[in-house]
Amino acid sequence: MTRGKFIGAMLGGVAAMALSPRLGYAADENTPAPGGVANDCFRPGKPWLDTDGVPINAHGGGLLYVDGRYYWYGEIKVKGDAGNYAQVGISCYSSTDLYNWKNEGVALAVTDEAGSNLERGCILERPKVLQNKSNGTFVLWAHYERKGNGYNSAQVAVAVADNPRGPFKFVRAFRPNDQMSRDMTLFVDEQGVAWQVRSSEGNATLQLAKLTKDYLDCQPDFVRALEHTYPEAPALIYHDGWYHMIASHCSGWLPNAARHAVAKSVAGPWKELGNPAVGDNSAITFNSQSTYLLKPAGSNVIIYLGDRWEPKNPIDGTYIWLPLEIQDTQATLRWRDSWRLADVAT
Numbered sequence: 001m002t003r004g005k006f007i008g009a010m011l012g013g014v015a016a017m018a019l020s021p022r023l024g025y026a027a028d029e030n031t032p033a034p035g036g037v038a039n040d041c042f043r044p045g046k047p048w049l050d051t052d053g054v055p056i057n058a059h060g061g062g063l064l065y066v067d068g069r070y071y072w073y074g075e076i077k078v079k080g081d082a083g084n085y086a087q088v089g090i091s092c093y094s095s096t097d098l099y100n101w102k103n104e105g106v107a108l109a110v111t112d113e114a115g116s117n118l119e120r121g122c123i124l125e126r127p128k129v130l131q132n133k134s135n136g137t138f139v140l141w142a143h144y145e146r147k148g149n150g151y152n153s154a155q156v157a158v159a160v161a162d163n164p165r166g167p168f169k170f171v172r173a174f175r176p177n178d179q180m181s182r183d184m185t186l187f188v189d190e191q192g193v194a195w196q197v198r199s200s201e202g203n204a205t206l207q208l209a210k211l212t213k214d215y216l217d218c219q220p221d222f223v224r225a226l227e228h229t230y231p232e233a234p235a236l237i238y239h240d241g242w243y244h245m246i247a248s249h250c251s252g253w254l255p256n257a258a259r260h261a262v263a264k265s266v267a268g269p270w271k272e273l274g275n276p277a278v279g280d281n282s283a284i285t286f287n288s289q290s291t292y293l294l295k296p297a298g299s300n301v302i303i304y305l306g307d308r309w310e311p312k313n314p315i316d317g318t319y320i321w322l323p324l325e326i327q328d329t330q331a332t333l334r335w336r337d338s339w340r341l342a343d344v345a346t
């Protein structure tokens with residue numbers, strides 16, 4: 001779907017996203033027009049406007065870096081309870097500086113076809129995209145629940161595209177390794193091996209499985225981590241000899257204390273070290289739940305990406321991006337009202 005159609009769908013359907021372009025924004029550039037107001041810092045929890053001046057709508061998101069440009073994929077939310085179900089699909093934004101994001105439209109669209117997998121009203125959460133270097137495709141995985149089935153499907157939806165902006169074409173929905181898969185992420189390790197990490201076994205345990213060469217499935221074997229502790233919202237990063245995982249406990253849309261675990265290999269063993277958040281509201285991770293960890297290209301800064309969910313009016317959810325300070329195996333997440341990458345550059 002083009003951006004025009006996306007905006008049309010948002011206005012014409014259940015979505016009532018306020019469109020109030022701020023003067024000075026250039027519609028087609030990644031940065032505002034001369035005289036416009038650019039974002040020059042992260043402001044966790046504050047409305048974050050795209051280059052059209054519209055709040056970014058990319059929840060439960062994940063990032064991908066391709067040829068000097070970051071792509072941010074996320075759940076498109078709308079107003080009211082309907083916003084907790086996929087009414088539009090998965091969004092894609094792009095940026096060269098991580099502060100200013102251009103809306104690239106709907107990357108994966110729901111359909112009106114009754115009974116189809118992506119029928120409007122299904123659940124599509126936590127989309128993550130990888131570039132498969134062996135065949136040039138871009139592969140999107142998301143937590144998928146069939147329409148009308150609550151959270152009982154516990155599957156993934158996999159879709160492919162030949163460029164990062166999409167449109168992505170739905171391939172199939174399934175339980176990887178015949179296992180339940182709800183909150184999930186994708187991660188490429190230091191050996192270039194791609195993994196799916198999922199909350200499985202009734203959300204009680206994480207499972208980690210290598211992807212097949214085409215990234216459309218998991219290899220037959222998988223490992224387990226954080227067993228019987230109800231880990232959700234996993235996000236991984238490699239830093240200085242260690243793989244670090246940030247995850248949450250299991251309390252639905254309500255925030256809880258973040259969890260930090262380290263391992264020498266994605267296959268584990270993973271050692272859990274506690275809540276990396278410190279200070280006021282650290283017990284609820286500053287009212288957020290993890291979705292991704294990013295080390296920007298050429299930088300040693302690690303960014304925690306979290307969601308501040310608003311389940312009564314999901315479109316009002318905001319984003320909590322904070323530096324995750326890592327020293328050996330220790331990680332610390334501190335609140336900042338606003339910050340820039342240069343503030344924490346190592």
Ligand code: GAL
Pocket residue numbers: 060125126183232233250251252253289
């Ligand atoms: C959370 C999960 C979200 C969403 C929500 C639904 O625990 O992290 O992605 O599934 O539950 O209640």
